[in-house]
Amino acid sequence: MFPELGQFSLILSLFFALSLAVLPLVGYWKGNRLLLETARPLTLIMSMLVLVGFISLCIAFLSDDFSVLYVAQNSNTQLPIWYKVSAVWGSHEGSLLFWVLILCGWCSAVALKIRTLPADVGPIVLAVLGIVCVGFLSFLLFTSSPFVRILPDAPLDGGDLNPLLQDFGLIVHPPVLYMGYVGFSVAFAFAVAALITGNLNASWARWARPWTAASWAFLTLGITLGSWWAYYELGWGGWWFWDPVENASFMPWLSGTALLHSLAVTEKRGVFKSWTVLLAIFTFSLSLLGAFLVRSGVLTSVHSFAADPTRGVFILGLLIVLIGGSLLLYAIRAAQVRSTVSFGLSGREAWLLLNNILLTVLTLTVLLGTLYPLLFDVLGLGKISVGAPYFNAVFSPIALLLMVFMAVGPLSRWHQTSANALLVPCVIAVLVSVSVSAGLVYLLGFGVTAFISLAVAMWVVVLSFYDWFSKVSAGTKGIIPRARQLPRNYYGMLLAHLGMVVTLVGIVLVTVNSEESMLRLSPGDQATVAGYEFRFDRVEQLKGPNYLSSKGQFTAYKEGKQVAVLYPEKRFFTTRQQVMTEAALDAGFTRDLYVSLGERVDEQAWGVRVYVKSFVRWIWLGGLLMMAGGLLAALDKRYRKRARAI
Amino acid sequence: MRKFFLFFPFVAFSILSVVLYVQIGKDANYMPSALIGQTVPEFTLVSLTDDELVSNKDLPNQPYLINFWGTWCAACHVEHPYLVQLARSGVVIVGVDYKDKKSLAEQWLNKKGDPYRYVLMDELGHFGVDMGITGAPETFVVDSQGVVVYRHQGEINAQNWPVIEGYLQ
Numbered sequence: 001m002f003p004e005l006g007q008f009s010l011i012l013s014l015f016f017a018l019s020l021a022v023l024p025l026v027g028y029w030k031g032n033r034l035l036l037e038t039a040r041p042l043t044l045i046m047s048m049l050v051l052v053g054f055i056s057l058c059i060a061f062l063s064d065d066f067s068v069l070y071v072a073q074n075s076n077t078q079l080p081i082w083y084k085v086s087a088v089w090g091s092h093e094g095s096l097l098f099w100v101l102i103l104c105g106w107c108s109a110v111a112l113k114i115r116t117l118p119a120d121v122g123p124i125v126l127a128v129l130g131i132v133c134v135g136f137l138s139f140l141l142f143t144s145s146p147f148v149r150i151l152p153d154a155p156l157d158g159g160d161l162n163p164l165l166q167d168f169g170l171i172v173h174p175p176v177l178y179m180g181y182v183g184f185s186v187a188f189a190f191a192v193a194a195l196i197t198g199n200l201n202a203s204w205a206r207w208a209r210p211w212t213a214a215s216w217a218f219l220t221l222g223i224t225l226g227s228w229w230a231y232y233e234l235g236w237g238g239w240w241f242w243d244p245v246e247n248a249s250f251m252p253w254l255s256g257t258a259l260l261h262s263l264a265v266t267e268k269r270g271v272f273k274s275w276t277v278l279l280a281i282f283t284f285s286l287s288l289l290g291a292f293l294v295r296s297g298v299l300t301s302v303h304s305f306a307a308d309p310t311r312g313v314f315i316l317g318l319l320i321v322l323i324g325g326s327l328l329l330y331a332i333r334a335a336q337v338r339s340t341v342s343f344g345l346s347g348r349e350a351w352l353l354l355n356n357i358l359l360t361v362l363t364l365t366v367l368l369g370t371l372y373p374l375l376f377d378v379l380g381l382g383k384i385s386v387g388a389p390y391f392n393a394v395f396s397p398i399a400l401l402l403m404v405f406m407a408v409g410p411l412s413r414w415h416q417t418s419a420n421a422l423l424v425p426c427v428i429a430v431l432v433s434v435s436v437s438a439g440l441v442y443l444l445g446f447g448v449t450a451f452i453s454l455a456v457a458m459w460v461v462v463l464s465f466y467d468w469f470s471k472v473s474a475g476t477k478g479i480i481p482r483a484r485q486l487p488r489n490y491y492g493m494l495l496a497h498l499g500m501v502v503t504l505v506g507i508v509l510v511t512v513n514s515e516e517s518m519l520r521l522s523p524g525d526q527a528t529v530a531g532y533e534f535r536f537d538r539v540e541q542l543k544g545p546n547y548l549s550s551k552g553q554f555t556a557y558k559e560g561k562q563v564a565v566l567y568p569e570k571r572f573f574t575t576r577q578q579v580m581t582e583a584a585l586d587a588g589f590t591r592d593l594y595v596s597l598g599e600r601v602d603e604q605a606w607g608v609r610v611y612v613k614s615f616v617r618w619i620w621l622g623g624l625l626m627m628a629g630g631l632l633a634a635l636d637k638r639y640r641k642r643a644r645a646i
Numbered sequence: 647m648r649k650f651f652l653f654f655p656f657v658a659f660s661i662l663s664v665v666l667y668v669q670i671g672k673d674a675n676y677m678p679s680a681l682i683g684q685t686v687p688e689f690t691l692v693s694l695t696d697d698e699l700v701s702n703k704d705l706p707n708q709p710y711l712i713n714f715w716g717t718w719c720a721a722c723h724v725e726h727p728y729l730v731q732l733a734r735s736g737v738v739i740v741g742v743d744y745k746d747k748k749s750l751a752e753q754w755l756n757k758k759g760d761p762y763r764y765v766l767m768d769e770l771g772h773f774g775v776d777m778g779i780t781g782a783p784e785t786f787v788v789d790s791q792g793v794v795v796y797r798h799q800g801e802i803n804a805q806n807w808p809v810i811e812g813y814l815q
Contacts, residue, residue, distance in 0.1 A: 278655060285659070292666065312670035320663055327656040335649050371665070378668050577720065 003068050003147040006056025010097075010145075013049035013104075014137040016042050020130030024123035028197070039123035039130075043111040046133065047104035054088075054101045057146055061088055067154035070094060070146040076160035076575055078546040086171040087161040092295060092311075093146035095174060099291070100136045102175070103182045107133065110186060110211075116640065117207055124196055128189035135318045143311045160546060160575035169229030177222030177249060181287040183215020184252060187259065188284035191277045192326050195333045200273050205266035208280065210639040212263060213492070216256045217630030223249050224623030232583055237516065237594050237611045239619055242391045247370045248290030251363050255283045258359035260630075265352050269414060271343060274334040275356070281330060285323040286363070292319055293370075344416040351409040358402040365394050403456050403504065406497060407463035425466045433458030446512050453508040457501045464497055489636040496629030503622025506615050513614035522604040530612035532593060533557040539606070547571040547580075552606070554595050556586065568597045568608075583609075592616050679778055679786070679797035686712070686792060687776040694743060694751055694765035705792060706763060709814050710738035712786040713762070713802075714774060716746040717754045719782040725801035726758050732807075733761035737814070741765040744774050744782050787813040 020042040027035025057070075061084045066072040074087045074094070089098040107129045114122040140146075164170075190208040194200045226249065231239045240246065259279045266276045292315050343349035369386045376384050407429070411422060437455035440446075471490075472482040515530035523538045537553040554566040564586035571580045583596035591614050598607030681687075690701045713729065715722040733739055741762035743751045748767060755765070768774055777786065780799065787796040787810060796813035798806065 274652075282655070309670050313667075316663065316666055316670065319666075323659055324656065324663070327659055331649075331653040331656050334652050371662075374665055374669050378665050 002056040002059045002063075003065070003149065006053040006060075007145060007147040009049040009052040009056070010137065010141060010147075013046045013053070014134065014141060016046035016049065017130050017133040017137050020046060021127055021134050022130075024127040024130075025196075028120060028124055028127075033119075036120065036123040039126040040111045040114055043104075043107045043126050043130070046130075047108045050097075050101050050104045050137075054097055057094060057097060058085060058088055060147075061085065064158070066156070066158050067149050067151055068146075069148045069150050072150060072155050072158045074161050075158040076546060077157055078575075079158075079161055079166075080545055082171065083161055083166050086165070089174050090161050090165050090170075093140075093144045095178075096136070096140050096144050096295075097146055098174070099178050099182060100133070100140055102178045103129075103133060103136060103185060105179075106183055106186050106211075106215075110189075121193060121197065121199065121204070121207070124193040125186075125189045128192045128196075129185060132185050132189070132322065135322060139311075139314055139318060143314050157575075160573065163547070163571065163573040163576060163578050163580045164233065166573075167229065167233055169225055169233065173222060173225040173229055176218055176225060180215050180217075180219025180222050180256075181249070181252065181290065183211065183218055184256060184280075184284045184287050186211040186215065187280045188326070191280035192329065194277060195326075195329050198333065198336065200277065200334075200337045202267050202270045202273075205263045205273075205276060206639070209260075209263050209267060210634040210636070212256065212260055212280075213630050213634035216253070216260055217627045217634065219249070219253050219256060220623055220630060221627040223253060224620050224627070227623070228620050231616070232585055234581075237583070237596075237609070237613060239510070239616065242369070242386075242388050244370050245290070245294050247366050248286075248293050251366050251370075252283050252286040252290065254359055254363040254366065255279060255286055258356045258363070259283050260633075261352050261355050261359075265349055269343065269349055271349055272353070272356075274330075274337045277334060277337075278330060279356075279360075281323070281326050282363075285319075286367075288319050288323060292316060343414075346412065346417045346419070346422070347415040348409060348412040348417070349414065351405060351412050354405050355402065355409060358398060358405070362395060362398055362402070365398065366391070369394075400453065400456050403460055403500060406500065407460040410467050410493065410497075411463060425463055425470075429459050429462040429466070432462050444513070450508050450512045453504060457504050457508075460497060460501050464494055468494060487636055487638070488632050489638075492629040492631070492633030492636070494629070495632060496626045499622040499625030499627075499629060501622070502618050502625055506618030506620075506622060509615035510613055510619065514612060514616075516609070516611045518598070519608050519610060520601055520605050521608045522606070527610060529610045531558060532563070532612055534593075534595065534610055536606075536608065544571065546575060547573045550597065550600075552584075552595075552597050552608075554584070556593050564593055566593065566595045568595045570597045587617060589617060590615055679794065681778060681786070681794045682797065684794060686786075686788060686794060687773075689766075689773045689776065691742075691766040691768060691773060694741075694748065694755075694767050700764065700766055702792075705740065705788070706738050707790060708738060709787070709789050710740055710763070711810075711814070712740050712742060712777070712788060714742045714744045714768075714777070714779050714782045714784045716744045716782050717750040718746060719744075721801045722783045725783050725803070726761075728801075728803055728807075729761040730759045732802075738763050742768050742773060744768050744779070745771045785810070 020039060023035050023042070024039040027033070027038070059065075060068045060071050061075055062081070064071070064075065064077050066075075070091070070093050074090050075084055079087065087094070089095040107126065110122075110129065111126060114126070117125070187208050190204055190211070194204040223246075226246065227239045230241065231237065259276070262272050262276045262279055265272050292312075295311055295315060369390050372386050373384055376382065408422065408426070411417075411425060413421070433455045436458050437451055440454060441451040468483075471486060472479045475482060477485075517527070517529050519527050521527060521536045523536050526533055526535045528534070533556065535555045535557070537555055539550055539552045542549045542551050548571070550570045552568050554568070555562060556564045556566065566584035566586060568584040569582040571582060572578075573580065581596050581598075583594055586593040591612055594609075594611040594613055596609045598609060600606050686702060686705065688702055690699055692698070693700045715725070729739060739762050741764070743765050746767075746769065748769075751765065751767070755762075766773065783801050785798045785802055786794050787798075789795050796810065798810055802810060
């Protein structure tokens with residue numbers, strides 16, 4: 001009964017979404033207050049109905065209702081209960097429902113906060129979100145319903161969840177990532193609403209900022225979790241693969257970062273207006289493109305869902321309506337916008353413009369690399385794949401350049417900055433960063449790349465603290481009261497910038513200072529990697545809830561002292577007949593010990609990968625700091641003021 | 647002029663949509679082999695059945711299949727009965743036992759039946775590298791002139807056999 005209830009409430013919610021997409025807009029054009037005010041209740045009812053649909057699917061999973069095709073394909077009676085819940089979003093249909101649920105969550109959040117917006121803006125924003133909901137709900141209902149039954153011959157047991165997804169990281173990674181992806185629809189809705197109403201003044205930027213910052217924070221966390229998961233679950237110690245689907249999440253992040261900064265300029269100075277609107281559309285478009293790439297099967301990737309041409313065509317149609325429509329609207333309406341304020345070449349506007357240019361170039365670099373194989377194929381030039389060498393060679397220098405400017409922006413003043421205000425701190429920072437980095441590189445024997453990267457990292461740290469210090473030491477109040485007066489927005493920025501530095505240091509050190517070896521070991525053997533002695537103690541055969549496991553035991557010693565005992569596993573999932581490698585990790589602040597079991601070579605010996613990864617945790621630690629920065633900025637007090645009554 | 651530029655994102659997106667549309671429904675996993683249109687690379691390997699050396703000149707003079715397999719490969723277990731069936735209907739198959747042990751391969755063929763004209767032992771996997779295989783099972787169609795005309799990755803079964811058979815003519 002629950003699956004039917006779910007299906008029914010999704011169909012109902014589609015009708016509410018349709019009304020939401022139409023009524024407020026009609027109200028706006030007719031000047032009918034009543035119709036405008038329907039937006040809020042319509043949004044909330046639509047969201048409740050989607051929630052009912054989602055809960056129905058959860059119940060189907062928890063009660064092992066294998067007469068539902070989706071449950072039969074992705075669950076199993078032996079599956080532990082927490083994976084039964086996460087299996088709800090383990091494959092295409094359920095994850096799409098989950099996507100719609102999160103979209104409705106954001107819509108409801110906007111609906112509940114609608115009083116902070118002018119009476120004619122809020123409903124239009126909700127109406128635009130309603131259009132997006134119509135698109136995704138009809139995609140869900142017409143091509144990918146998770147409630148399809150297999151009756152009367154329902155299987156007794158299900159096909160089990162993909163073992164790759166039976167993992168804690170995968171319980172939390174998709175929800176958080178979707179929060180980010182979908183969150184950009186709010187910024188998009190603000191931008192489109194601004195285009196529709198022609199109300200493209202600086203205030204729309206202020207309304208859009210906290211929403212953008214919040215979704216950016218979620219996306220940051222989602223990407224960080226994904227990278228961490230890939231590191232420990234895929235069994236070969238990489239943390240980023242430039243896989244098309246990773247890129248699909250990284251592109252909206254890059255352009256969302258650009259959007260955050262250009263929104264700041266538009267809010268404070270009223271310039272870059274039409275650019276900011278375009279960027280908001282662009283960011284959401286990249287989120288949608290990501291969804292398309294994952295669900296249409298046009299690119300190969302470890303993340304892809306089963307390819308289905310009908311779905312591909314449907315979601316492409318969705319893209320054309322949403323993105324094509326909004327870009328067309330942009331082309332027609334943005335011509336009216338003209339910035340009246342000018343700015344000097346040394347003002348903060350100019351630095352942020354540079355930031356935007358570089359971030360856009362980075363986004364396009366990744367976009368080109370991701371889509372290049374498709375273009376190549378369409379032009380009949382054959383099959384190629386674009387891999388890490390391209391991305392590393394093109395992306396890294398631009399990203400480093402961006403970080404150089406990242407440190408200068410906050411120091412500059414709006415409109416115009418005096419040369420001395422920049423020159424003094426920059427000279428200090430150059431001296432400190434070059435000497436510290438040179439010292440480190442000399443002591444540790446690294447190369448030129450490491451020198452440049454570490455110098456850039458130091459440069460950002462020195463200038464950030466210089467900026468903070470000059471802000472708190474100005475005036476007569478004393479440092480602590482001044483420090484507490486600085487807005488959350490500012491601390492958010494500082495935290496996010498330092499997070500970037502921490503990530504950079506992690507990336508550099510894990511690249512230049514790690515040791516990896518692939519060994520052939522039998523129980524009792526020892527091997528030395530990067531100063532650590534690894535002893536292969538034994539292998540045991542164990543039985544898990546839905547798998548059989550060969551569990552190895554390794555003891556790691558440093559200078560004769562035991563530092564860790566590691567248990568890498570090779571799991572054989574019986575239902576899916578699939579083998580999974582579970583690497584064993586000993587995590588540390590400055591290094592990770594990483595052991596994974598490879599193939600069994602003969603009766604005794606195993607292929608074993610042993611890595612000592614330097615500072616790898618810093619990559620994700622930086623991600624967490626960036627996320628915290630984004631949340632802090634989203635929570636800044638001044639966004640919470642109510643709109644003046646009109 | 648400015649108005650014209652504002653249409654640029656829309657135009658760029660339209661072009662991208664066309665590209666994406668063309669790609670829908672194509673199999674992204676399909677990788678054509680660089681060997682197609684070329685003769686089978688040179689090799690000298692030991693035959694499993696009689697320990698004789700086999701090289702290019704010993705390959706059949708009629709269209710045939712080269713099938714890479716191994717006892718360690720799970721999909722090969724699934725594929726094997728179908729190959730036996732094909733061999734019975736007269737399809738010539740040259741087997742390459744890839745990165746495997748002789749004793750295990752002999753047991754396998756005794757137990758499951760032998761669909762192969764002969765089996766080459768590629769214990770070190772050098773021939774596999776020359777043929778550019780990415781895993782097992784993998785099958786190549788070679789015509790009567792000794793030219794590779796098709797490559798199939800993964801198991802052969804009743805669904806995909808008609809396509810492969812088409813190249814075998």
